[in-house]
Amino acid sequence: xxxxxxxxxxxxxxxxxxxxxxxxxxxxxxxxxxxxxxxxxxxxxxxxxxxxxxxxxxxxxxxxxxxxxxxxxxxxxxxxxxxxxxxxxxxxxxxxxxxxxxxxxxxxxxxxxxxxxxxxxxxxxxxxxxxxxxxxxxxxxxxxxxxxxxxxxxxxxxxxxxxxxxxxxxxxxxxxxxxxxxxxxxxxxxxxxxxxxxxxxxxxxxxxxxxxxxxxxxxxxxxxxxxxxxxxxxxxxxxxxxxxxxxxxxxxxxxxxxxxxxxxxxxxxxxxxxxxxxxxxxxxxxxx
Numbered sequence: 613x614x615x616x617x618x619x620x621x622x623x624x625x626x627x628x629x630x631x632x633x634x635x636x637x638x639x640x641x642x643x644x645x646x647x648x649x650x651x652x653x654x655x656x657x658x659x660x661x662x663x664x665x666x667x668x669x670x671x672x673x674x675x676x677x678x679x680x681x682x683x684x685x686x687x688x689x690x691x692x693x694x695x696x697x698x699x700x701x702x703x704x705x706x707x708x709x710x711x712x713x714x715x716x717x718x719x720x721x722x723x724x725x726x727x728x729x730x731x732x733x734x735x736x737x738x739x740x741x742x743x744x745x746x747x748x749x750x751x752x753x754x755x756x757x758x759x760x761x762x763x764x765x766x767x768x769x770x771x772x773x774x775x776x777x778x779x780x781x782x783x784x785x786x787x788x789x790x791x792x793x794x795x796x797x798x799x800x801x802x803x804x805x806x807x808x809x810x811x812x813x814x815x816x817x818x819x820x821x822x823x824x825x826x827x828x829x830x831x832x833x834x835x836x837x838x839x840x841x842x843x844x845x846x847x848x849x850x851x852x853x854x855x856x857x858x859x860x861x862x863x864x865x866x867x868x869x870x871x872x873x874x875x876x877x878x879x880x881x882x883x884x885x886x887x888x889x890x891x892x893x894x895x896x897x898x899x900x
Contacts, residue, residue, distance in 0.1 A: 770807040794861060811882045
């Protein structure tokens, strides 16, 4: 763990991340890519030690009340958050200044702050989103080793929904030959419908690989899915976008199930859900 001071905490589109890097150690994580220039061992996180002060300073200058997004790249509920509480303190500042919040995570540690989310939601708007990649907890433990299990994430989603807080799911990535079977996608969407998820984000059915993330991914594949690396190398080589070979079939199943449970998946509908006072709060993916 490394502590550093930063000049700003907000990126584009009101994206705010108190940490750089992540301790969840997901084998496919694109944020490991060299292009992001995080430096050092990715799980040796950088803690933005002046994050709370920066959030207070920068929010005090913002007049338009919108959602403050966190978690699209580095999980705000990384393991060390349990002790450091930077995300919790930033939530308190967000509430103080009357803004809304949209959080993406893989950790049920977020339940610790459910009362804060309720307060923010009452004053403005709160949206809680979990990444879900598989319905199988055994596979989940292999590909997202330090994150909460899928079953725990769905339990958390239900608890937030029961408190009238909008919930969503990022269904990505879909790992070819590992999680890209139609039944997995069908079960995920049906479970989302069961726990009251409002929207699901899918960019495409597949994964991404580039310098920095590819090497780690392949190393992990050798450890947990022997022989899988060779299949990836043969099919994708050095490609960045690695689409699932059955992508069209997955889209068909996904849309059918979303329509069945009235779960939104079109970007126009999702942006409406994420809006405050009808002003769209567009999603930005790569601020760190």
